[in-house]
Amino acid sequence: MKKIATYHMAGYALGFAFVLVGLTMLIAIFWQAWPSVSTSRPIFPALEQYLWINDFDFGLGVRLKLMHLAIVGAAASVFGIVILGLSQKVFYVGKKVLLECPFCKNQWKASRARVWSTCPYCNQRVQPKAVKTRE
Numbered sequence: 001m002k003k004i005a006t007y008h009m010a011g012y013a014l015g016f017a018f019v020l021v022g023l024t025m026l027i028a029i030f031w032q033a034w035p036s037v038s039t040s041r042p043i044f045p046a047l048e049q050y051l052w053i054n055d056f057d058f059g060l061g062v063r064l065k066l067m068h069l070a071i072v073g074a075a076a077s078v079f080g081i082v083i084l085g086l087s088q089k090v091f092y093v094g095k096k097v098l099l100e101c102p103f104c105k106n107q108w109k110a111s112r113a114r115v116w117s118t119c120p121y122c123n124q125r126v127q128p129k130a131v132k133t134r135e
């Protein structure tokens, strides 16, 4: 459980980092391109042409076409979203637990173990016993 939660947190952090970096790159590129292409009709071919013609100078002789940066930014965003999705899944599977009411002995599934919970059968505030952790 703890291990899965840790993976989950790391996955979320990584996913958010990728999405953030990717979106920042895309926004920065569009911010720069927009004044040049916003008056063009149709706009998308003009934007595509702009991204191929212009490049970004990182310094030290490293130059990359804006189009390549846009592709990397889009890929990073998609990758981050996929990681976020996977983290969610791992989290969900890992935390499903079967709880038992100490009074009526009925069991119910919960998304995670709790110290206090309301029994869905006798509707009392109880300290449920975690019967087993499973998918």
Ligand SMILES: [Zn+2]
Binding pocket: 101, 102, 103, 104, 105, 106, 119, 120, 121, 122, 123, 124
């Ligand atoms: Zn109960």
